[in-house]
Amino acid sequence: MTSRMTHEFESGIPKLGFGMMRLPRVEGSDVIDIDQTCIMVDEFLSAGMKYIDTAFVYEGSEEAVRKALVDRHPRSDYLLATKLNAGMLCHDEESAKQQFYTSLERTGAGYFDFYLLHAISKNNIDKYNEYHIWDFVKELKEKGLVRNYGFSFHDSPEMLDQLLTEHPDVSFVQLQINYADWINPHVKSRDCYLVARKHNKPIVVMEPVKGGTLADPPEKVKELFDAYNPEVSYASWAIRFVASLDGILTVLSGMSNVAQMKDNLSYMRGFEPLTEEEVKVIQQAQEAIASVPQIACTACHYCTEGCPMNIDIPGIFRAYNEYLLYNDLEDAKGSYNFRTKNGGKASECIKCGACEQQCPQHLEIRDLLEQCASTFE
Ligand code: SF4
Ligand code: SF4
Known part of the structure; x- marks a missing residue:
């Protein structure tokens, strides 16, 4: 039996979702800036948007959801999504399932409109199966604690x-789609999109701006966009591209400050x-992008938590990609030094x-870090 979206969502959800993975920080610290988050949430909701996305593994995010959203707005004004990650921060079936109850307690939301098995790939799918998470989310839906369940996905179209x-029975999927990765052979985002369409599953899009990279695209791309319309942001092209595809439930933008929220709302409020x-x-x-080879890192940071040498792997890859795209070694070295000043250098990787x-x-990653070390150190 194919499960459908619950009735209330069938009429459509506003196309911009607020991704709470990269919330603003209090200056000079790692603490989430709740005051700024409150302003962002208020702007988002007052523009008629609804979908807010967090996850058990986004440090401090679910607590911020409670303070900025749940404690300050009626439950019917928003749709809340969070995720269970059977591959991280748990060691058995019980501790994996406990993530749901902890999320419920942290957010105080009472139930989740969308609940996801988080970041499924061939590296962690055994955990989801072994811990019976598919049956677990079905039971949560029967109990009314979850309105819709699905999964976010990072692997091949075949999988x-x-x-x-x-x-x-899953009622939606969350996929990584952006114009730069659309035909990228590492990500195959178009092929995954077509598979979801074949199964008639609505799609939540993640990484539409490719971890922020497409907010500041290569010079050749900027020239193309500026020649057509110098008034709009580069991020707007990226978000409107995915929001224009058929079958999209909403597009998550991981907003980090009020300015980004305002920019996103400026073109998504009356989306064309x-x-x-x-x-x-x-x-x-x-x-233009396909003509420059790059490291296909999306800055998801899943790799950094377990690194014994505290290496900012995505930061280093970003610096290297900047070098590949802009061909300015001094500038890229500056970026590399900045990103490695508080952690390990690429050469400190113990493999x-x-x-x-x-x-x-x-x-x-190990081979790529070696390449970065020989370029930057
Ligand atoms: S290298 Fe790290 S940050 Fe980049 S895509 Fe892989 S896990 Fe994510
Ligand atoms: S291989 Fe290198 S970068 Fe990766 S976790 Fe180990 S030390 Fe860190």
């Missing part, structure tokens, strides 16, 4: 097809899909491989 065949001419500009941008077990993009 996605298999999962959706084995679990036709890309025109034919704009689609052509995006195609040219895709060609234990813990990071590669966690990487949803299946990057050969």
Whole structure:
């Protein structure tokens, strides 16, 4: 039996979702800035948006959801999504399932509109099966603690097809889609999108701006966008591209400050899909990006927690990609030094491989770090 979205969501959800993975921090600290988060939540809801996304493993995020959202707004004004991660921060079935109850307690939300098995890939799928998480979320739905369940996914289209065949009862999937990765051979975002469409599953999009990279795209891409319309932000092209695809439930933007929220709302409040001419500009941008080889890191940070040398792997890869795209070694070295000033350098990697077990993009992190070390050190 294929499960459908619950009735109240069938009429459509506003296309912009607030991803609470990268919330603003109090200056000079790692503490989430609740005052700024409150302003962002208020702006988001007053613009008519609804979908707010957090996760058990986003440190401090679920508590921030309670303070900025749940304690300050009627429950019917928003849709809340969170996630259970059977591959992280748990060691057995009980502690994996406990994540749900902890999320419920942290947020105080009473129930979740959308509940996800988090970041499924071939590296962690055995845990979800072994811990009976698929049955668990079904039971939560029967009890009314979860309105819809699905999963976020970071692997091949073939694996996605298999999962959706084995679990036709999921009512949505969350996929990584952006214009730069659309035809990227490492991410295959278009192929995954087509699989979800074949199974008739609504899609929540993550990483539409590719971890922030497309807010500041390569010079060739900027020129294309500026020539067409110098008034709009580069991030707006990225978000409107995915929001214009058929079958999209909402597009998560991981907003980190009020300015980003305002920018996102400026074009998503009265969302207009890309025109034919704009689609052509995006195609040219895709060609320009595809012509530069890069490390396909999305800055998800799943790799960093277990690194014994405290290496900021995505930060280092970002610096290296900046070098590949902009070809300015001095500038990229500055970026590398900044990103490694509080942690290990690329050359300090002891090649234990813990990071590669966690990487949803299946990057050969150890080899890539060696390359970065020889370029920057
Ligand atoms: S292989 Fe290197 S980068 Fe990866 S976890 Fe081990 S020390 Fe860290
Ligand atoms: S290297 Fe892999 S796991 Fe680490 S941030 Fe990049 S994509 Fe994520």
